[in-house]
Amino acid sequence: xxxxxxxxxxxxxxxxxxxxxxxxxxxxxxxxxxxxxxxxxxxxxxxxxxxxxxxxxxxxxxxxxxxxxxxxxxxxxxxxxxxxxxxxxxxxxxxxxxxxxxxxxxxxxxxxxxxxxxxxxxxxxxxxxxxxxxxxxxxxxxxxxxxxxxxxxxxxxxxxxxxxxxxxxxxxxxxxxxxxxxxxxxxxxxxxxxxxxxxxxxxxxxxxxxxxxxxxxxxxxxxxxxxxxxxxxxxxxxxxxxxxxxxxxxxxxxxxxxxxxxxxxxxxxxxxxxxxxxxxxxxxxxxxxxxxxxxxxxxxxxxxxxxxxxxxxxxxxxxxxxxxxxxxxxxxxxxxxxxxxxxxxxxxxxxxxxxxxxxxxxxxxxxxxxxxxxxxxxxxxx
Amino acid sequence: xxxxxxxxxxxxxxxxxxxxxxxxxxxxxxxxxxxxxxxxxxxxxxxxxxxxxxxxxxxxxxxxxxxxxxxxxxxxxxxxxxxxxxxxxxxxxxxxxxxxxxxxxxxxxxxxxxxxxxxxxxxxxxxxxxxxxxxxxxxxxxxxxxxxxxxxxxxxxxxxxxxxxxxxxxxxxxxxxxxxxxxxxxxxxxxxxxxxxxxxxxxxxxxxxxxxxxxxxxxxxxxxxxxxxxxxxxxxxxxxxxxxxxxxxxxxxxxxxxxxxxxxxxxxxxxxxxxxxxxxxxxxxxxxxxxxxxxxxxxxxxxxxxxxxxxxxxxxxxxxxxxxxxxxxxxxxxxxxxxxxxxxxxxxxxxxxxxxxxxxxxxxxxxxxxxxxxxxxxxxxxxxxxxxxxxxxxxxxxxxxxxxxxxxxxxxxxxxxxxxxxxxxxxxxxxxxxxxxxxxxxxxxxxxxxxxxxxxxxxxxxxxxxxxxxxxxxxxxxxxxxxxxxxxxxxxxxxxxxxxxxxxxxxxxxxxxxxxxxxxxxxxxxxxxxxxxxxxxxxxxxxxx
Ligand SMILES: [Fe+2]
Ligand SMILES: [Fe+2]
Numbered sequence: 032x033x034x035x036x037x038x039x040x041x042x043x044x045x046x047x048x049x050x051x052x053x054x055x056x057x058x059x060x061x062x063x064x065x066x067x068x069x070x071x072x073x074x075x076x077x078x079x080x081x082x083x084x085x086x087x088x089x090x091x092x093x094x095x096x097x098x099x100x101x102x103x104x105x106x107x108x109x110x111x112x113x114x115x116x117x118x119x120x121x122x123x124x125x126x127x128x129x130x131x132x133x134x135x136x137x138x139x140x141x142x143x144x145x146x147x148x149x150x151x152x153x154x155x156x157x158x159x160x161x162x163x164x165x166x167x168x169x170x171x172x173x174x175x176x177x178x179x180x181x182x183x184x185x186x187x188x189x190x191x192x193x194x195x196x197x198x199x200x201x202x203x204x205x206x207x208x209x210x211x212x213x214x215x216x217x218x219x220x221x222x223x224x225x226x227x228x229x230x231x232x233x234x235x236x237x238x239x240x241x242x243x244x245x246x247x248x249x250x251x252x253x254x255x256x257x258x259x260x261x262x263x264x265x266x267x268x269x270x271x272x273x274x275x276x277x278x279x280x281x282x283x284x285x286x287x288x289x290x291x292x293x294x295x296x297x298x299x300x301x302x303x304x305x306x307x308x309x310x311x312x313x314x315x316x317x318x319x320x321x322x323x324x325x326x327x328x329x330x331x332x333x334x335x336x337x338x339x340x341x342x343x344x345x346x347x348x349x350x351x352x353x354x355x356x357x358x359x360x361x362x363x364x365x366x367x368x369x370x371x372x373x374x375x376x377x378x379x380x381x382x383x384x385x386x387x388x389x390x391x392x393x394x395x396x397x398x399x400x401x402x403x404x405x406x407x408x409x410x411x412x413x
Numbered sequence: 414x415x416x417x418x419x420x421x422x423x424x425x426x427x428x429x430x431x432x433x434x435x436x437x438x439x440x441x442x443x444x445x446x447x448x449x450x451x452x453x454x455x456x457x458x459x460x461x462x463x464x465x466x467x468x469x470x471x472x473x474x475x476x477x478x479x480x481x482x483x484x485x486x487x488x489x490x491x492x493x494x495x496x497x498x499x500x501x502x503x504x505x506x507x508x509x510x511x512x513x514x515x516x517x518x519x520x521x522x523x524x525x526x527x528x529x530x531x532x533x534x535x536x537x538x539x540x541x542x543x544x545x546x547x548x549x550x551x552x553x554x555x556x557x558x559x560x561x562x563x564x565x566x567x568x569x570x571x572x573x574x575x576x577x578x579x580x581x582x583x584x585x586x587x588x589x590x591x592x593x594x595x596x597x598x599x600x601x602x603x604x605x606x607x608x609x610x611x612x613x614x615x616x617x618x619x620x621x622x623x624x625x626x627x628x629x630x631x632x633x634x635x636x637x638x639x640x641x642x643x644x645x646x647x648x649x650x651x652x653x654x655x656x657x658x659x660x661x662x663x664x665x666x667x668x669x670x671x672x673x674x675x676x677x678x679x680x681x682x683x684x685x686x687x688x689x690x691x692x693x694x695x696x697x698x699x700x701x702x703x704x705x706x707x708x709x710x711x712x713x714x715x716x717x718x719x720x721x722x723x724x725x726x727x728x729x730x731x732x733x734x735x736x737x738x739x740x741x742x743x744x745x746x747x748x749x750x751x752x753x754x755x756x757x758x759x760x761x762x763x764x765x766x767x768x769x770x771x772x773x774x775x776x777x778x779x780x781x782x783x784x785x786x787x788x789x790x791x792x793x794x795x796x797x798x799x800x801x802x803x804x805x806x807x808x809x810x811x812x813x814x815x816x817x818x819x820x821x822x823x824x825x826x827x828x829x830x831x832x833x834x835x836x837x838x839x840x841x842x843x844x845x846x847x848x849x850x851x852x853x854x855x856x857x858x859x860x861x862x863x864x865x866x867x868x869x870x871x872x873x874x875x876x877x878x879x880x881x882x883x884x885x886x887x888x889x890x891x892x893x894x895x896x897x898x899x900x901x902x903x904x905x906x907x908x909x910x911x912x913x914x915x916x917x918x919x920x921x922x923x924x925x926x927x928x929x930x931x932x933x934x935x936x937x938x939x940x941x942x943x944x945x946x947x948x949x950x951x952x953x954x955x956x957x958x
Contacts, residue, residue: 050692057496058488062910066562066896070555074569074893081869088548089569092507094581099572101879105821107586109857109865114585138545142472145465153462169735188429195538197441197518200588209541212514216538220461227462228424244427260435270569272869274441275518314880315699322751366783 074099078131085135087240088094093205095127098131112272119201119270120278121352123345126198130338132210136326141213144327145220146317152224152297164311165235170307171379173239176232176297179374180313181245181295182255184225186262187320191265194284197275211281217328221320228316257370260289261363271325278339282353283360285332288405289324290396291364296371297321299388329399336403353405361408430527440522442592443866444751446659450525452942453648455532459643464535468542471634475546480632488557489625493764493908495553495623498689500761502616503551505546505580505681509604512584513642514540516596524649532645539638550631558911562896562903563760563810570760573892575876576752578821579677585674588854590868591666593653599674601646601898606716607671608957609639610679610707615686616812621800622692652719652721661860662727668878669854670847671728675735678706680681681746684752688766693773701739709736732847738826739843743778746785748911753792754811757803757885757921760894765793787954794958796906798920804883804906806924810955815914815929815948816875817843819850827951834932839934839941845950886922 060068072084075090090257093102093115104114112118117127134140159165195215202208243315249255265284270276298321302314339349368389376384398406488496517537543566555564563570571577587600613636617629636906653659683700698706709732719729738744752764766774766789774781787941788809797805805813815830818840824830831848832841841850842956855870857863873879889895895904900917907914 048694048696050694050697052490053492053624053691054490055492055624056489056490057493058486059557059559059561061489061559064560064910064912065898065901066565067560067910068896069560069565071565072552072567072703073565074553074567085550087543089554091572092511092544092548094508094568094572099569100878101573102578102874104585105578105870105872105874106587106589107871109869113590113871138542138549139472139476142465142469145461146469149462149465172661183429184429190522192534194523196534196823199537200515200518208511208515209545211760212537214539215534215638216461219534220465222429223422223426223461225421226429227460230422230425242425243428246431250431250434263433263435264439266433267439269439269441273443330810351738 063065074273075128083139085133085140088133088137089132090128091205091207093208094137098128108164108272110272112274115201115203116272117203117266119272119274120203120276121270121337121350123342124203124339125344128206129306130206130335131202131204131231132213132331133334134213134331135208136213136327141216145216147359148217148220149224151319152316155312157313160231160235162180162366169308169310169379170239172305172310173236173242174244175304175308175374176310176313177229177244177380178248178252178302179245179254179377180251180317181229181242181269182226182252183317183360184222184229184245185220185249186223186258186293187222187225189262190267190284191215191222194268194280198277198280201277202273207277207335211277213283214285214328214331217320217323221323224316224319227311236302254371254373257326257363258292258366261292264363278335279356281332282336282356285324285356286327286336286399287360288367288397289329289365290399291361291373292367293324294395295368295388295392297324299391300374300385303383303388304378304380307382308378317390321391340403352406353403355410357400357405361410365410382407399413414489419460419463420581422460422462423455426460426531427528430530432526438783440592442519442522444523444592444594444863445864445866446523446591446593446653447656447663449523449567450653453529453652454530455644455648457532457535457644459532459535459537459641466526471637473754475630475634479550479627482627485555487625490624491558492598492623492691493762493910494691495620495625495689496558496683497560497762497764497908499551499554499625499628500567501576501669501759502556502681502685502798503697504760505577507547507551508571508581508611509539509584509587510540510544512540512545513600513605513848514544516587516785519588519596520645521594524597524652526652529648529652530723531544532641532648533598536638536642536645539641539813543635543638546631546635554629560762563762564697565729566760566893566903569893573762575755575758575821576681578872578874578876579681582821583674583677586670586868588902590955591662593649593662594666594669594867597646597649597653598663599670601642602650603644603667603670603674605639606646606776607638607708607712608674609709609828611678611682611700611703613639614709615703616682619686619692620691622697624892628922645886645908649937650720650725654720655723657724660724660726663866664728665859667726668675668728668846669850671731672735672844672932673850676817676843676847676886679735679739679745680748680822683739687745687777688728688763692824693769695773695776704736709770726773731925732734734844734846738829741815742829743781744785744826746774746778748783748822750788750811751825752816752851753789753906754805754813756904756906757889757902757916758892758894761894761903762905762908764797764908765789765897765906767793787956791954791958792906797909797914798916801918802924803921808955809958810953812948812952813929815841817847818874819843819847819870820830821874821876824948828949830945830949832934832945835948837871839930840931841930842905875930877926879913880926881931882930884922885916885924885926888926889918889921 053322199212511758517533555561568799620628
């Protein structure tokens, strides 16, 4: 080991010099000694028998005085709050580091998944353009997309930038925070996708498509004010210290708002109504976001909530608190959903009634709650 | 993005923002800075639909290089001296990275400018990228380098080690206290604009010179995201400069940030680059030469000073004092000596310096041998266990240092040490600026104005306190720095991979570990004054042991 063998002398052309290459024999297995076979991170308990790459790159990156942080957090706030403070959420846990993101999101998957989403959206639009699909749009449908479809961009912008962005600062483990930060990007990317689609449609339909109508609709159209109120209240969720109540924000957004309002708009309205108006593109654009919510964001949220509910010591108490959250947030989301009713009768063709659509999302919502073993609030059943 | 230009798209997405009316928006993170609404534009003009595929493309190159390094068995030509220091560096850096992600909502909440918020969202996910891509790099080192011990306990040891706090305050500084102090000045304006060059550009070139071409691939890919972050910082800084009331606070935050980051980054990176390298070509730049180029010329003179025309008060004396410590004070050399003194409570090995190293140091840092040469000779002669104690407990003449209450690096340039009775206890500081940081900056008022948003120093700030009075062997066991036979230490004062030459718990048993700060507080006033007077006079290394 100590007698390394230079295979080239330091060289270089003219007055440039380059380091010499030295064979050091420093690869795994070159010598056997105590510890030379210890080739996995050994400070956490993997979920399965062997740690996944996701676990290796995620677990314990955010320290915890209850684990190895012996000196404690070294910077905090004037009110005594620490770097990460368990008092920021009403949820309690006997082990904050038990939760794993079922989507196993890390660097590589984040970029692959989001790039695939981008490509799906863009190719739907490109294919529609080259196939002249926009010519088949029912004229009455164009303003509906300009006003209502585009207004949804504000919802995703609000959730991404002012709900999930602050929430990913505050949770008690790196696993929670990384999952929330990926959720944040889904929302922001979708908000932008909706705006860029709007811009495409301005180019395609010219004066027939009012590209800025969504702003007025979002701020003043009565149909949207319940949705906007719900989103703004989510944006303002705080704990007593004034920072984000991350668990409540995630619960109220992904367990309550998204199933009752998000899916109502995306699946029940856009996906049902667009085809009968000759529009095959908008469902593809919003479908990407719908799948992201369903396959990924709802999935991690369910696991996160189940982890709190199944906690041996605090599960019962956590359940009571989630019931309180339901009591607080379901009325806003029901109001938001019902407020959207007029847009069901705005278009020429009405393939499904608002009542039917709303029944669908209510029963879906009830299914989610029953999976979490939570009581369905009265507002939903009556 | 196919036909629509990115800047047109960027203008369009600005339509997404609105002013809430159903609630009075109560910012979740507070600042004592004041802002007028609107203002700065986001010069980067990016949209996520072009961002994600662009980053994915960068990833292809990174993961391709990782595959290549594994297949080509890069570790056959990697210098163990270098790789050992990566056990420290790569344990530290993923936390500041993820903290930078967590810091972004401090600004989205506190700065009323949606266009800037958009830029911050990109930075948030960039930082998740950096943290996990670095954890993955470290994982490859653990799997492929001859000695994985130290990599295998990486996050645990980072959290319970004295050196961990030095790096951790970097990350904790991004996410606590005044939103503008933390996320704008400390993170964006100083850490990212000044120090990422030494971290992510100097480090890779040194890695390559030591046979490691993976670190450059990963870190240059990380660095390619930084210009985005610097622009975020610059935009917000210009917004704060627009209000005269902020000028004192900006000056306070610059002093704190420039000094603290000099103290922690130069300590760690200076040591790793100069003492972790086997490349002793005289024409390769030393850390101090890189500092002069990247920090003094590129950052200080080309970035900070021109901001004076916008009213920025640049603390020139702080930068000059840092430069003086780097040169006349031999700052990072004293840190390297300290790291090597405490090798048995590290989780990496430290290779002794050889004649060839001595020659290089003397050439780059004239006067080096007189200050450090003899001590490193002692270190070499004590590196294999032969019945003697670890060097810290042998009679070299070296005096174990007090720790700085602010930056948590020890008070190594002895004559600069400041001792003061603060918040009910005797504390030591490595320099007057670190004393100022604790006693003036991190307080409820600054220059007569209330600063309720400013952060606070917390925690057990002197690491040695935790093990005061412990048997050294028990302390090391408690830390978990023992290999899987339950006896052999993870750290070694050499890079010899031979069981017969490795230190075991038995070699360090029966030595009592002590905390200088506990002892200092136990002294009578007279004893303390006398002790500090002697401490500040420094020490002389004995010719022979
Ligand atoms: Fe970064
Ligand atoms: Fe200091």
